[in-house]
Amino acid sequence: MENSEIAxxxxxxxxxxxxxxxxxxRIRAYRRAAEAMAHYPEDLTNLWEExxxxxxxxxxxAIAGKVDEILQTGRLEFYERLKSEIPDxxxxxxxxxxxxxxxxxxxxxxxxxxxxxxxxxAARQHRLRHLEGLGAKSEERILQAxxxxxxxSGRHLxxxxxxxxxxxxxxxxxxxxxxxxxxxxxxxxxxxxxxxxDILAASGNPQExxxxxxxxxxxxxxxxxxxxxxxxxxxxxxxxxxxxxEEAHYGSLLQHLTGSKDHNASLRGLARRQGLxxxxxxxxxxxxxxxxxxxxxxxxxxxxxDWIPPELREASGELEAASxxxxxxxxxxxxxxxxxHTHTLYSDGVNTIEEMAxxxxxxxxxxxxxxxxxxxxxxxxxxxxxxxxxxxxEIATLNEKLAPFRIxxxxxxxxxxxxxxxxxxxxxxxxxxxxASVHLGLRQDEEKMTGRIIAAMRNPHxxxxxxxxxxxxxxxxxxxxxxxxxxxEAAITGTMLEINAQPNRLDxxxxxxxxxTKQGVMLALGSDAHHADxxxxxxxxxVTARRxxxxxxxxxxxxxxxxxxxxxxxxxx
Numbered sequence: 001m002e003n004s005e006i007a008x009x010x011x012x013x014x015x016x017x018x019x020x021x022x023x024x025x026r027i028r029a030y031r032r033a034a035e036a037m038a039h040y041p042e043d044l045t046n047l048w049e050e051x052x053x054x055x056x057x058x059x060x061x062a063i064a065g066k067v068d069e070i071l072q073t074g075r076l077e078f079y080e081r082l083k084s085e086i087p088d089x090x091x092x093x094x095x096x097x098x099x100x101x102x103x104x105x106x107x108x109x110x111x112x113x114x115x116x117x118x119x120x121x122a123a124r125q126h127r128l129r130h131l132e133g134l135g136a137k138s139e140e141r142i143l144q145a146x147x148x149x150x151x152x153s154g155r156h157l158x159x160x161x162x163x164x165x166x167x168x169x170x171x172x173x174x175x176x177x178x179x180x181x182x183x184x185x186x187x188x189x190x191x192x193x194x195x196x197x198d199i200l201a202a203s204g205n206p207q208e209x210x211x212x213x214x215x216x217x218x219x220x221x222x223x224x225x226x227x228x229x230x231x232x233x234x235x236x237x238x239x240x241x242x243x244x245x246e247e248a249h250y251g252s253l254l255q256h257l258t259g260s261k262d263h264n265a266s267l268r269g270l271a272r273r274q275g276l277x278x279x280x281x282x283x284x285x286x287x288x289x290x291x292x293x294x295x296x297x298x299x300x301x302x303x304x305x306d307w308i309p310p311e312l313r314e315a316s317g318e319l320e321a322a323s324x325x326x327x328x329x330x331x332x333x334x335x336x337x338x339x340x341h342t343h344t345l346y347s348d349g350v351n352t353i354e355e356m357a358x359x360x361x362x363x364x365x366x367x368x369x370x371x372x373x374x375x376x377x378x379x380x381x382x383x384x385x386x387x388x389x390x391x392x393x394e395i396a397t398l399n400e401k402l403a404p405f406r407i408x409x410x411x412x413x414x415x416x417x418x419x420x421x422x423x424x425x426x427x428x429x430x431x432x433x434x435x436a437s438v439h440l441g442l443r444q445d446e447e448k449m450t451g452r453i454i455a456a457m458r459n460p461h462x463x464x465x466x467x468x469x470x471x472x473x474x475x476x477x478x479x480x481x482x483x484x485x486x487x488x489e490a491a492i493t494g495t496m497l498e499i500n501a502q503p504n505r506l507d508x509x510x511x512x513x514x515x516x517t518k519q520g521v522m523l524a525l526g527s528d529a530h531h532a533d534x535x536x537x538x539x540x541x542x543v544t545a546r547r548x549x550x551x552x553x554x555x556x557x558x559x560x561x562x563x564x565x566x567x568x569x570x571x572x573x
Contacts, residue, residue, distance in 0.1 A: 007034045007037040012079070015094055032350060035530065053067055087108075089118075090104060096119065103134070145476075154195060156238060166183075168216060178201045179203065180201060189258065202245060203245075209242075213232070251294050255296045260314050274304075306322045311543060330546045333542050335552045337558060338366055339526060340556070340557065341412070341500065341526025342368060344356055347382060347383055349530045351531050359535055367564065369435075372388075392430065409431050413434060415437065415452055418455075419453075419456060425461055434464070436459075436466065437467060457490060468481075468512075474504065499513055506541075510545075510549075524555075
């Protein structure tokens with residue numbers, strides 16, 4: 001069995017125990033073990049054969065015994081017993097944004113609801129409001145959450161779609177007749193979520209390229225296939241459309257497929273004002289002749305524009321900037337020298353501090369901030385002051401061992417509902433980096449939520465506000481907040497705002513990041529990694545920053561370790 005398959009069993013067990021109202025620490029143990037197994041670098045079967053399962057963080061004798069049973073028999077009696085008590089559909093109710101295990105238990109036990117459609121029907125019939133502790137407002141929130149699920153149905157997180165699309169592109173490039181193979185559409189603009197994936201290729205023998213595409217091992221079903229195009233469904237459930245054309249028209253079609261609807265409309269309008277008609281085939285002049293464009297540079301150059309990076313093609317002033325030579329020199333992966341937001345075994349991570357540090361070193365970083373949760377977020381195993389003192393001592397020892405690499409001592413503080421923080425100033429002063437964020441009390445009104453975060457910004461020791469809007473893509477909207485007031489306060493106090501690179505957050509998004517940098521606010525990119533492999537999501541933070549027109553000077557992670565430490569020691573404001 002694959003590591004992911006074994007891990008899923010333990011993740012499902014945690015969900016079912018949660019619904020049953022089992023002991024919180026037991027549930028957390030199963031979740032931590034599942035996370036560790038899913039991301040463990042060695043094959044679990046090999047560890048099992050060698051008697052080394054307990055080397056996995058969070059896997060003790062009891063869980064190792066269950067893995068042994070799975071690998072010996074292909075099943076787990078405890079898991080099967082739980083499944084007999086809780087139908088599969090009931091577990092799926094946890095996927096409704098804002099619906100927790102206690103509510104799921106009551107929906108199942110008291111109303112007999114075993115699927116999302118069941119819950120939707122019951123909500124529309126006003127049956128949920130009669131459950132003790134819910135009421136009409138809770139019923140309405142559940143219905144709105146289900147409607148949001150419908151709206152995003154068929155869309156995929158960027159981090160889900162991009163690696164799959166890159167595999168397809170790599171496979172297509174092995175075809176001798178194919179050139180210029182590249183993704184297009186919203187994927188090439190690195191939008192947070194994407195629908196179908198468009199891929200473009202140039203070739204003098206398009207049929208060979210189409211046939212090669214349809215025969216790739218990732219293809220589950222060929223939905224349509226012609227001489228120059230094909231549509232397939234992948235094993236992952238992602239639909240991919242391929243178009244193959246002559247090199248002479250490649251640039252105009254790539255531009256057409258990449259730009260947003262509004263960007264392309266603006267570009268066509270500019271062409272008309274210059275006596276041209278722009279389409280995916282190139283420019284048609286007033287005399288009827290057509291000028292094909294083999295590259296995107298030719299498309300934009302014909303209209304007197306600099307080439308516009310795909311991430312900026314959202315009709316947000318990029319044409320004007322391109323015509324005046326004002327396009328930004330966007331930040332790149334290579335500019336990033338460290339990560340400001342990570343978690344370890346001390347709280348809800350699965351790797352040790354040293355393991356996280358060595359993973360960062362392998363990425364070429366100069367520094368890594370370890371920002372485990374404070375006690376205010378008990379559900380994530382938040383640390384007490386004594387535990388942080390022990391962690392600070394370990395970090396000091398590791399910094400001597402790993403020099404010149406630097407582990408920054410940090411904390412992710414929960415901002416309480418009244419704006420207070422978990423630790424007093426004299427304690428916060430001991431950390432290199434203090435990150436503050438909101439996880440609880442997300443339904444406060446705009447005035448209270450804005451005041452809550454601003455209060456944290458005004459603390460001289462808080463350097464970064466993490467995932468400022470609190471959104472979870474496809475799960476919940478951002479909190480009610482006056483973002484202009486937040487930007488203003490961040491600029492006044494010198495507080496950085498995070499672009500959280502977790503694929504289901506990407507918070508701030510590109511638009512808000514741009515608004516922040518326009519006011520001189522520095523951005524901090526954080527992977528929010530809970531395991532060593534999780535550092536790799538930084539690439540999604542970078543592309544989100546690029547969508548916000550961010551240059552290296554706008555991103556704190558581009559500072560060298562020496563520059564960063566000097567900046568942190570100089571204080572805020």
